Amino acid sequence: MATAKRTQNKMDSNRDNAGEFIGSLYVTQSCNPCDRSNISKTATYFCVNCDEFLCDTCTHPHFVYKHGKHKIIGIRDMLDMKGLDRCQEHSQEVKLYCPDHSKLCCSTCAILHKKCHQM
Numbered sequence: 001m002a003t004a005k006r007t008q009n010k011m012d013s014n015r016d017n018a019g020e021f022i023g024s025l026y027v028t029q030s031c032n033p034c035d036r037s038n039i040s041k042t043a044t045y046f047c048v049n050c051d052e053f054l055c056d057t058c059t060h061p062h063f064v065y066k067h068g069k070h071k072i073i074g075i076r077d078m079l080d081m082k083g084l085d086r087c088q089e090h091s092q093e094v095k096l097y098c099p100d101h102s103k104l105c106c107s108t109c110a111i112l113h114k115k116c117h118q119m
Helices: 002-028 032-036 056-065 075-079 107-112
Strands: 045-047 052-054 072-074 096-098 103-105
Touching (some): 032 052, 032 056, 045 056, 052 056, 056 072, 072 075, 096 107
Antiparallel strands (some): 045 052, 045 072
16 A cells, blocks of 8 residues: 555656646747757747747748648647647657656656656
8 A cells, every 4th residue: 555655646746847847848948949050049839749949930940841740839838738738659648757858758658767767
């Protein structure tokens, strides 16, 4: 019974960490393509497929060059978990956060991340 309680506490802690991670994105993220060009711009969108933050200027070309096949969501929507409630790899509900990889994880991902120190 103690093991079940520890597991539940760990899952609750991971959910809290995931929420803190998502909440911090809006405050701290800059546009990844602009960063690579040494330009400082605040990201307003996120490409789920590329795992990349985009500013207003970079969003339209990204959408055009990727032929509309990439899922681009607003950072404000990320704060509400819209579009991020499913694992990109396994299409399962996101339940945990792996601090070692800065990644939101589903149950299947959690099994793969079991060797991570804080998972």
